[in-house]
Amino acid sequence: MNETFNPSQKFLEFWADVAAKVAAAGAAGNGSTPPMQAARDVRGAVFDAMSQYADQFMRSPQFLEFARHSLDGSLQFREQANDFLTKLRHELQGVAKQDVESVLAAVHQMERRVMDRLDAIEKKLSGLGGNTARTTERAAPASARTRNAPRNRK
Amino acid sequence: MPQSNGNHGTANVVADWTAAWADEAAANFSRMARLPFLWQRAQNVVKGATPSEVVYEEDRIKLLHYMSDTPVAYKTPVLFVFALVNRPYILDLKRGRSVVEHFVNSGFDTYLLDWGVPTDADRFLTLEDHINGYLMNVVEHVCERTGSSDVNVLGYCMGGTMSAMFTSLHQDLVRNLIMLAAGIDFGSRDGLLQLWTDSSVFDVDRFVKVHGNCPPWFLQNAFLMLKPVQNLIEKPINLYEKVTDPDFVDDYLTMEGWLNDNIPVPGEVFREFVKYLYQQNRLAKGTMPLGKHQVNLKNVTCPVLNLMATKDDLVPCSQSAAFNQLVGSTDKQTIELKAGHIGLAVGSRAQKELWPQACQWIAARSEPVA
Numbered sequence: 001m002n003e004t005f006n007p008s009q010k011f012l013e014f015w016a017d018v019a020a021k022v023a024a025a026g027a028a029g030n031g032s033t034p035p036m037q038a039a040r041d042v043r044g045a046v047f048d049a050m051s052q053y054a055d056q057f058m059r060s061p062q063f064l065e066f067a068r069h070s071l072d073g074s075l076q077f078r079e080q081a082n083d084f085l086t087k088l089r090h091e092l093q094g095v096a097k098q099d100v101e102s103v104l105a106a107v108h109q110m111e112r113r114v115m116d117r118l119d120a121i122e123k124k125l126s127g128l129g130g131n132t133a134r135t136t137e138r139a140a141p142a143s144a145r146t147r148n149a150p151r152n153r154k
Numbered sequence: 155m156p157q158s159n160g161n162h163g164t165a166n167v168v169a170d171w172t173a174a175w176a177d178e179a180a181a182n183f184s185r186m187a188r189l190p191f192l193w194q195r196a197q198n199v200v201k202g203a204t205p206s207e208v209v210y211e212e213d214r215i216k217l218l219h220y221m222s223d224t225p226v227a228y229k230t231p232v233l234f235v236f237a238l239v240n241r242p243y244i245l246d247l248k249r250g251r252s253v254v255e256h257f258v259n260s261g262f263d264t265y266l267l268d269w270g271v272p273t274d275a276d277r278f279l280t281l282e283d284h285i286n287g288y289l290m291n292v293v294e295h296v297c298e299r300t301g302s303s304d305v306n307v308l309g310y311c312m313g314g315t316m317s318a319m320f321t322s323l324h325q326d327l328v329r330n331l332i333m334l335a336a337g338i339d340f341g342s343r344d345g346l347l348q349l350w351t352d353s354s355v356f357d358v359d360r361f362v363k364v365h366g367n368c369p370p371w372f373l374q375n376a377f378l379m380l381k382p383v384q385n386l387i388e389k390p391i392n393l394y395e396k397v398t399d400p401d402f403v404d405d406y407l408t409m410e411g412w413l414n415d416n417i418p419v420p421g422e423v424f425r426e427f428v429k430y431l432y433q434q435n436r437l438a439k440g441t442m443p444l445g446k447h448q449v450n451l452k453n454v455t456c457p458v459l460n461l462m463a464t465k466d467d468l469v470p471c472s473q474s475a476a477f478n479q480l481v482g483s484t485d486k487q488t489i490e491l492k493a494g495h496i497g498l499a500v501g502s503r504a505q506k507e508l509w510p511q512a513c514q515w516i517a518a519r520s521e522p523v524a
Contacts, residue, residue, distance in 0.1 A: 035174035051383040058346055058379070068355045075357075078364045101277060101366065108278040116446075 007062075014053045021045035181398075188397045196407045203249045204258055206266070210295045214270030215288050217295065220246075220258050227261025228520040230329050231300045233293065234266040235320075237312035238284070238423060239373055241415045242268050244499060245310065248408050251500040253308075256509040260517060263300055267292050267313075277366045277421045282445035284423065285320050293320075293327050306516055308332040310499065311469060312427070315437070318477065319444060322453040330519050332459045332512060335498050337469045338451075339438035339476035340431050345467065346380050351432040358428040368424040370416035377413075380467045409496070438476055451477070457485035457519050459512060463498040464490050487515065 022042050057063055082097070089096040210217035234254065236242035245266060246254040257264045267289065272279075296305050307328050309317030314336020321328045340348055350356060362368070378385045396402040419427075436442040442449040458481055462474045471490065478486045491508050493501045498508070 035171045036178055047383050047388055050387075051381065054382050055346070059349055064349065064352075064355050067350060071356065071361075075360055075364050082364065097274075097366075100274070104275060105278055 010053065010056070014049060017052070018046055018049040021049050185394060185397045188403075189394075192397070192403070192407070195403065196411065199404075199407050199411045200248065201243050201408075201411070202246050203252045204246050204254050206246075209265075209299065210292060212288060212291060214272065214276065215292070216268040216270060217292050218266045218268055220254055220264040220266070222258040224259050224261055226263045227523055228263070228517065229300075229523055230302050230304060230306050230520045231263040231265060231296055232257050232306045232308060232516070233296055234264070235289065235307060235309045235313040235317045236267070236269070237310060238269050238272075238419050239312060239416065241412065241417065242266055244412050244496065247412065247500050248404075251405070251408075251505060253499050253509055256505075256513050257516075260513040262306070262513075262516070262520075265292075265296055271417045272367055272420045274366060279420045280422045280445070281316070281319070281426045282447075285316050285444060286323065286447075289316065289320050290324065293324070297327070304329040306330045306332070306520060308334060309336055310334040311336060311495070315427075315431070318451060318454065319437070319442065319449045321456065322449050322451050323444070323447055325453055325455055328456050330457045330459070330516055331454065332461065332516065333474065333477055334461045335463055335466055335469045335474060335495050336460075336477070337431065337473040338480065339473055340435045341438060342470070342472040344470040344472045347376070347468065348432060350376065351428050353433045356428070358425050358433070362421040362425045366421045367418035368421065370418055373419070374414065374416045377468065409500075413496075438480060440480075451480040452482040454481040455483050458483045458487070459515050460486070460488045461498060461508065461512065462488065462490050463493045463495055465493060466495045466498070468495040485519075 022045050024045065086096040086098050205221045206218040207221060208216050209219045234242070234245050236245060246252045249255070254264055254266065269284070269288075293305055293307075297303060304327050307317045307321065307330075309315070309332070311334070314333040315338065317331060318333065318336065318338065321331050343349060351358075365372075393403075393406055396406075430436045430442055437449060437451070440448075440450050440452070458478065460474060460477050462471045463469075464471060475488070478488055489508060489511060491498055491501075491504055493504055498504055
């Protein structure tokens with residue numbers, strides 16, 4: 001990360017770098033270089049310089065600060081929109097996304113408890129010298145299984 | 155009176171440039187005539203090259219089995235595990251640009267795990283649900299179906315990270331492990347993503363609370379901004395200048411079709427990946443939690459092949475290279491290729507040099523069919 005990023009200094013450095021790269025691209029060509037290829041080489045040099053400075057800028061504290069504020073702002077807006085829509089749906093005695101997520105979280109939690117209990121039972125059975133089948137650490141989430149067929153193997 | 159050499163040389167240069175500009179103007183007419191047909195061509199892009207069948211389904215995931223006339227030469231099957239952020243057909247993009255094709259033609263019984271497209275119902279699924287749940291079930295099914303006691307695993311990008319975690323917990327199920335541009339050690343600050351996901355910049359808990367699943371447009375734009383000049387300026391110019399080349403246009407549209415085919419990432423997976431890996435670097439430190447377990451890469455003892463791209467902006471080499479030092483394997487090899495993150499799989503150099511080498515590596519460590 002750049003410790004300091006002086007915009008005006010970087011601006012001057014950028015154009016100086018572009019000029020240097022363009023000159024180098026021009027000098028690299030010889031008399032037999034087709035004109036359009038020479039023009040493309042110069043263009044490529046400009047884009048290289050732009051890319052380099054874009055990368056430096058996106059590592060700078062100024063950009064990171066801007067990114068943080070921008071993301072915080074959009075998340076705040078989205079939070080307010082979510083809260084408004086949730087209240088609206090509740091006022092209309094409907095179901096909001098938050099309610100569905102609460103149910104999903106509860107189902108997932110329940111599934112974990114069931115799977116932990118099954119794991120414990122399997123370990124006890126193995127300890128009793130029962131089934132020698134491979135021990136499975138954890139099966140797929142039961143809440144997400146298809147209703148018609150527990151597992152659709154072909 | 156004869157002209158001096160200087161005036162004659164200048165006249166030649168002016169004549170050359172005038173002729174070149176005239177040619178370029180004519181070429182531009184030809185290019186512009188092709189542009190209206192691009193949209194239609196984009197709709198006709200074929201995804202996937204190698205014939206396949208779905209042999210296992212569970213919730214949203216599918217296990218694809220690739221079919222070929224080449225007889226299976228090795229007992230141990232190969233399972234491709236891709237990331238959760240994109241569609242996996244990048245590994246079988248088109249004929250001549252397919253990683254799957256190399257393995258199928260080398261005689262491997264080849265499978266690919268398609269994680270599917272998460273819905274809001276998958277919001278609370280964790281990394282453990284994917285690794286010890288879905289991936290475990292898929293590996294067990296492949297073993298059951300092929301009669302093999304273990305599989306060869308090839309993990310790409312985030313799929314590689316997940317494959318490494320799976321192998322460390324279930325080493326007996328993995329015969330050989332190939333890591334393809336997989337992030338393991340996020341301690342350095344080489345990549346822009348590591349800076350952008352820093353806890354001082356990105357509040358992942360708040361993000362997941364607000365959005366639930368990570369929306370596809372968020373990651374797509376983040377990846378675009380890693381190389382804004384190349385992605386937003388150079389690429390369209392390149393397309394315009396080569397629009398009369400049908401092979402180039404086909405490659406371009408196929409690749410762009412995949413690049414824009416992003417999918418949501420389950421919220422809890424996104425939270426764990428950003429927090430435990432990018433922000434806290436727990437996998438490299440040996441403190442990565444996976445449910446009740448703690449992942450220790452030292453438990454990986456199978457042969458390991460670590461493939462890295464030296465021009466990878468998404469997963470810099472510094473993130474992947476540490477893997478070989480962290481595992482307990484004695485048979486470990488690294489191959490670096492001068493390519494980008496996607497070029498490492500589908501680029502021309504990778505297709506000609508890297509994948510034949512990788513197939514030979516895995517063949518030397520796989521049991522042939524009697």
